[in-house]
Amino acid sequence: MWTLLVAMAGTFMSIMDSFIVNVAVPSIRTELNASFAQVELAVSGYVLVYGLLLVTGGRLGDLFGARRLFLIGTVVFTLASLAAGLAGDPVTLIAFRAAQAVGAALFYPQVLAVLQIVFVGRARATAFAVFGATIGLASIVGQAIGGLLTHLDLFGFGWRNVFLVNVPLGLLTLIGAARTLPAGRTAEDADGHGSGLDLIGVGLLSSALLLLSVPLTLGQQAGWPAWTWLSLTAAVPAAVAFLVWERRLAARGGSPLIDPALFRLRTFAAGNAIAVAFFAGNAGLFFVLTLQLQNGMGYSPLAAGLTFVPLAVTFSLASLLAPRLQGRYGHHVLTLGYAINAAGTLALLITAWVAGPGMTGWILVPALAVIGFGEGLGVSPLVGTVLAGVPARNAGSAGGVLETAGQVGMSLGVTVLGLLFFAALGGAHGTTAAPDAYTGAFTVTLAGNLALALAAMALLPPLVRKN
Known part of the structure; x- marks a missing residue:
């Protein structure tokens, strides 16, 4: 306890x-x-x-x-x-x-x-x-x-x-x-000998993540200059170099930063892909909804933050309910969770489209509560399922990989859905855009969010299929 x-x-x-x-x-x-x-x-x-x-x-x-x-x-x-x-x-x-x-x-x-x-x-x-x-x-x-x-x-x-x-x-x-x-137990205890940190792997992985994360984090605010696209392009060979190095190190009996054998576990590989799609949709929704509440609807930061509370409550309730449902439905609790999440996103899209400029935080609460419930059923069972087959000696690095997948997904979601939002806004930012323009951009962006929710569902079969 x-x-x-x-x-x-x-x-x-x-x-x-x-x-x-x-x-x-x-x-x-x-x-x-x-x-x-x-x-x-x-x-x-x-x-x-x-x-x-x-x-x-x-x-x-x-x-x-x-x-x-x-x-x-x-x-x-x-x-x-x-x-x-x-x-x-x-x-x-x-x-x-x-x-x-x-x-x-x-x-x-x-x-x-x-x-x-x-x-x-x-x-x-x-x-x-x-x-x-x-x-x-x-x-x-x-x-x-x-x-x-x-x-x-x-x-x-x-x-x-x-x-x-x-x-x-x-x-x-x-x-x-x-x-x-x-x-x-440490890796030294488990293996019977000392095994140092893979510094070359750390350098290669950090380079790949840096080349990917910096433009995703700063590119939109900077106006997407040429260096951001060069950085994103360079992230691909850096990631390939990291994977090649890890495989060679593992093949000669070394101690890689990430054991390549982990990705031969179908639940681990599919689970990380789902984490990218799920957290991309989650973070992207938070980002555009905050813009809509504060810039489009004139809410104060505190009022905007409180609008998320129903989602937080249902998320927490569903997370605590998930073990009981998992005992009855097995891994299909993930199917249920992501289906509810997609249904809530669709309901939020319809609500925004019907309400138009008359949208208020209270109108959005039912759909947000449904989204939160679906997300709650989708997070903790996902983590448990992905890590279930991971050897104890790799538990820390496997958890780090899963969390990194979530972080990359969050950056991608904010960037991609943010670009979609501002494109739909027609380039009018801040106070120069009318409330109905923000509402229209928000509605269009929710369609992209729904696509990410459906993508997460499409990646589920390897996790819910019987072993």
Whole structure:
């Protein structure tokens, strides 16, 4: 029980920090006299560095123990949060946001390793259900918490509270982890000999992810200059070079960053593809819905954040219900979840089309609640199914791969659906676009979101097929 609670505290902190800063952007710009590009980098830099290091963090946990890496990562994250909250200029804030991401990338993959190793049978299914519920709460409630902390201006710290809140949370998590997390076996224990970190693999994978992630994160704001397309193109040979190196290293008995044998597990390979499609649709919906609520409908950041609450509630409820349904329907609970998610997306599309300029947050609530329920049935069973056949010695790196797939999907979703949204908007950004133009763009973009939901369903057969 306490082990699960500590693991979920780490999950909540790492996911929440991807979202909590968004609503504090205006206050940060004003107090630090920061440019929009600097504040954008403070927000996106966390996601970028975090995504780059997840696989490496997971592999380090395999090599040196999940408990040790969880503790180190939590210390780094907590100290960086304190420093970010005390930052006196934009450059310092950006640097310590990156340090936060390093800490999160060290401890977060260990959560999946702990759940995979410590819990078995029905207890494991329940643990993954709680994990899924925590992800939903952190990703959606994070925006509301950020708005609330900024609005309340506790102790006169204003926006700094969105970082400083991690200090007591981090300290409590650190104490709990030191007392409850098991030491576990390292790769050295399992193999009977030491096996170092694959530094060449780290370099090649980081290069590929960097070439992919930087243009996806910054390209839209920069207007898609030539370097963004060159970077995206160069990501392909970099990824191929990484795969070739990993196979050669494994063939000669080395210790690759990602064991190529993992992708011969059909559930692992298909599950990562589903994660890309699912999280692309999820993140893309959050992005365009936030634009619609704030720019198109004139909602305040706090009101916009609260509109997501029904989705968070149904997501969490479905996550907790998933183990019981999985006991009855097996892996077909994933089919049910993604079907409900697609139906909710279709309902949201129809609602937006019928309501038109008269759209309100309340009108969107029923469809958002259905989407949240479908997503809740689709996350925790997906994680459990994908990692079920993974050897314990590779649990950390496998979890890192799965989380990286989700991060790449989120970047792709925001980029692709964002491009579709602004193209449908006709190039009129910000306050220059009329509310009905935003509504039309939102409706068109939801069609793209529905396509991603259907793509996730189409990738399901390898996971739900009987072994």
